[in-house]
Amino acid sequence: MIEIADVSKAYGRTPVLRHCSAAVARGEVVVVCGPSGSGKSTLIKCVNGLVPFDSGSIRVNGVSVGDKGTDLPAVRARIGMVFQNFELYPHMTALQNVSLAQIHVLKRRRAEADARSEQLLRRVGLADKLASRPDQLSGGQQQRVSIARALAMDPQAMLFDEPTSALDPEMVNEVLEVMQALALDGMTMMVVTHEMGFAQRVADRVLFMDDGAILEDTPKAAFFAEPATERARQFLAKVLSH
Amino acid sequence: MRQSSRAWLATPAASYVTVMRSLPLVLVLFWFYFLVPLALGHPVGALASALVAFVLFEAAFYCEIIRAGIASVRVGQTQAALATGMRQAQVFRLIVGPQALRAMVPLLMNQIIIVFQDTSLVYVVALRDFMTAASVVADRDGRPTEMYTVIAVVYLAICFSASKAVEIYQKGHAR
Numbered sequence: 435m436i437e438i439a440d441v442s443k444a445y446g447r448t449p450v451l452r453h454c455s456a457a458v459a460r461g462e463v464v465v466v467c468g469p470s471g472s473g474k475s476t477l478i479k480c481v482n483g484l485v486p487f488d489s490g491s492i493r494v495n496g497v498s499v500g501d502k503g504t505d506l507p508a509v510r511a512r513i514g515m516v517f518q519n520f521e522l523y524p525h526m527t528a529l530q531n532v533s534l535a536q537i538h539v540l541k542r543r544r545a546e547a548d549a550r551s552e553q554l555l556r557r558v559g560l561a562d563k564l565a566s567r568p569d570q571l572s573g574g575q576q577q578r579v580s581i582a583r584a585l586a587m588d589p590q591a592m593l594f595d596e597p598t599s600a601l602d603p604e605m606v607n608e609v610l611e612v613m614q615a616l617a618l619d620g621m622t623m624m625v626v627t628h629e630m631g632f633a634q635r636v637a638d639r640v641l642f643m644d645d646g647a648i649l650e651d652t653p654k655a656a657f658f659a660e661p662a663t664e665r666a667r668q669f670l671a672k673v674l675s676h
Numbered sequence: 677m678r679q680s681s682r683a684w685l686a687t688p689a690a691s692y693v694t695v696m697r698s699l700p701l702v703l704v705l706f707w708f709y710f711l712v713p714l715a716l717g718h719p720v721g722a723l724a725s726a727l728v729a730f731v732l733f734e735a736a737f738y739c740e741i742i743r744a745g746i747a748s749v750r751v752g753q754t755q756a757a758l759a760t761g762m763r764q765a766q767v768f769r770l771i772v773g774p775q776a777l778r779a780m781v782p783l784l785m786n787q788i789i790i791v792f793q794d795t796s797l798v799y800v801v802a803l804r805d806f807m808t809a810a811s812v813v814a815d816r817d818g819r820p821t822e823m824y825t826v827i828a829v830v831y832l833a834i835c836f837s838a839s840k841a842v843e844i845y846q847k848g849h850a851r
């Protein structure tokens with residue numbers, strides 16, 4: 435589904451990704467973790483072409499993302515993305531947020547789009563918030579709207595970039611529960627997160643990144659039992675002690 | 677244009693905005709009154725030169741307001757919209773544009789008030805604006821105090837109500 439092969443990238447002279455390779459198969463959930471600044475966001479944004487990379491290749495469903503001729507909007511329309519800061523459109527209601535791309539990208543009729551949005555917002559527990567604007571919603575609610583916005587495109591895969599790290603602790607679970615339900619439904623997911631509990635429950639594999647390189651790509655059980663690298667061991671000790 | 681990633685567009689646009697914004701309007705008015713006829717080889721009317729000067733001068737300010745408005749929209753908004761498969765033009769029309777406009781409206785309205793006040797400067801090129809007309813009347817009737825007071829009240833009334841309108845608008849959109 436997602437194949438990352440030998441991808442490197444630098445900002446100016448600072449390398450941020452070094453020869454990264456990884457794959458996410460259909461229906462798989464892969465958690466990406468690593469210290470701040472290790473390149474997790476950059477890597478996940480390369481997957482849908484929001485950030486260009488310098489060398490290597492990324493294929494999504496067989497389509498090469500980095501090629502000049504690739505119709506990136508068409509690729510992105512089939513990959514959902516959820517951001518750390520939600521990034522809901524502040525000038526629209528929750529329902530409009532979820533309907534917008536259905537109408538303008540998928541060319542659904544408004545009534546059809548709104549019906550689908552309503553169904554999705556109900557699924558994430560926000561049936562009573564259709565007409566609310568983002569600034570009237572809590573962080574956890576906003577993030578659930580943004581998950582619904584991504585799901586509205588009927589994505590083949592979902593990318594999450596630290597979806598819970600901007601949330602107050604009591605709201606983390608409501609978002610993780612929605613993500614867990616998605617995973618159980620068979621969604622292909624690549625999730626940058628420090629929520630190791632979520633990784634233990636839901637992930638198939640864990641990627642550990644440090645300083646722009648993928649140091650580990652390990653099945654979940656092995657990663658939590660005994661990480662192969664010293665860096666990962668230290669990182670785990672730190673996040674698990676919280 | 678200053679936002680453009682193409683340097684040949686961005687650099688001249690940025691210099692134009694910077695130069696115009698740092699010059700006093702009186703100077704620009706003079707320039708156009710004296711230099712444009714020289715450049716063209718025949719005289720242009722005071723009104724025409726003042727109009728051109730005003731338009732070019734104010735355009736620089738509006739450019740800056742528009743640029744700042746667009747820059748005030750977080751990059752994350754663009755990324756989120758692109759991630760749903762929208763094209764650049766759609767992102768601008770549906771997401772960045774409306775948010776930028778909202779941020780710009782109070783500034784644009786303020787600038788309009790300033791333009792209105794600045795029109796009194798055209799006397800330097802011998803054009804009669806409201807203010808000049810009043811001083812002519814004042815001289816003729818020999819009652820300058822009354823006349824200038826009336827003028828002050830009129831300017832005050834117009835500018836004050838316009839500022840109030842801006843304020844009310846801002847309150848209405850406070851987040």
Ligand SMILES: Nc1ncnc2c1ncn2[C@@H]1O[C@H](COP(=O)(O)OP(=O)(O)OP(=O)(O)O)[C@@H](O)[C@H]1O
Pocket residue numbers: 445450468469470471472473474475476477
């Ligand atoms: N637009 C940019 N210009 C220059 N450097 C950047 C840019 N974006 C990111 N970087 C640098 O690239 C490196 C990797 O950043 P990235 O955001 O991918 O890290 P991260 O692993 O997601 O970190 P965090 O956990 O803090 O989100 C960092 O050192 C960062 O400073």
Ligand SMILES: [Mg+2]
Pocket residue numbers: 474475476595596
């Ligand atoms: Mg990040």
